[in-house]
Amino acid sequence: QQPVQSPQAVILREGEDAVINCSSSKALYSVHWYRQKHGEAPVFLMILLKGGEQKGHDKISASFNEKKQQSSLYLTASQLSYSGTYFCGTGGYQKVTFGTGTKLQVIP
Amino acid sequence: GAGVSQSPRYKVAKRGQDVALRCDPISGHVSLFWYQQALGQGPEFLTYFQNEAQLDKSGLPSDRFFAERPEGSVSTLKIQRTQQEDSAVYLCASSLAKSGSSSGELFFGEGSRLTVL
Numbered sequence: 001q002q003p004v005q006s007p008q009a010v011i012l013r014e015g016e017d018a019v020i021n022c023s024s025s026k027a028l029y030s031v032h033w034y035r036q037k038h039g040e041a042p043v044f045l046m047i048l049l050k051g052g053e054q055k056g057h058d059k060i061s062a063s064f065n066e067k068k069q070q071s072s073l074y075l076t077a078s079q080l081s082y083s084g085t086y087f088c089g090t091g092g093y094q095k096v097t098f099g100t101g102t103k104l105q106v107i108p
Numbered sequence: 109g110a111g112v113s114q115s116p117r118y119k120v121a122k123r124g125q126d127v128a129l130r131c132d133p134i135s136g137h138v139s140l141f142w143y144q145q146a147l148g149q150g151p152e153f154l155t156y157f158q159n160e161a162q163l164d165k166s167g168l169p170s171d172r173f174f175a176e177r178p179e180g181s182v183s184t185l186k187i188q189r190t191q192q193e194d195s196a197v198y199l200c201a202s203s204l205a206k207s208g209s210s211s212g213e214l215f216f217g218e219g220s221r222l223t224v225l
Binding site for chain 1: 111112139140149150151156163164166169170177189203205212213214215216217218219
């Protein structure tokens with residue numbers, strides 16, 4: 001089953017923060033996060049493994065709550081380059097099930 | 109090349125034609141994947157290779173879809189008797205990870221956009 005992401009879309013001004021949520025109906029052992037700009041390849045941001053650890057990538061970090069079967073991606077002090085569609089993914093690397101996507105647009 | 113290379117980038121086919129999409133993974137990457145991405149949707153898993161072995165083809169939508177990686181490097185996704193519902197971007201990804209790894213970053217190519225008329 002496909003993970004559900006919220007919000008579906010968000011518009012931010014440069015410097016604002018955002019949170020993208022990812023919920024799964026199945027038990028989670030790992031969560032992947034990717035960003036895809038229009039017409040481009042998805043690009044890996046990070047992977048979180050079971051254990052609830054928070055990982056970071058520049059000013060983008062994520063948390064993973066396996067009890068709630070949820071993960072959240074935090075974007076702080078957003079930059080124009082953060083614009084794109086964010087996908088969470090569940091399952092092992094061998095077969096990632098990607099979420100519904102969150103379209104993020106950062107404006108000056 | 110430095111990244112995953114796919115060709116053709118764009119393909120227009122008439123309904124009923126066969127198409128072949130090529131993927132050249134990052135050198136040394138053991139694992140190779142094909143995903144299908146419909147407009148406005150997330151990528152959907154099609155199939156997974158480790159070297160030349162196709163370990164999972166559970167995502168292939170019908171027996172018209174066939175993938176191969178005969179020498180463990182370049183892969184081809186073939187779609188026979190194309191239908192309009194096959195229109196999508198076909199993404200190839202490769203990874204250093206292999207069975208036994210708990211995690212692995214996927215490196216995606218830019219995709220082949222297939223339009224079936």
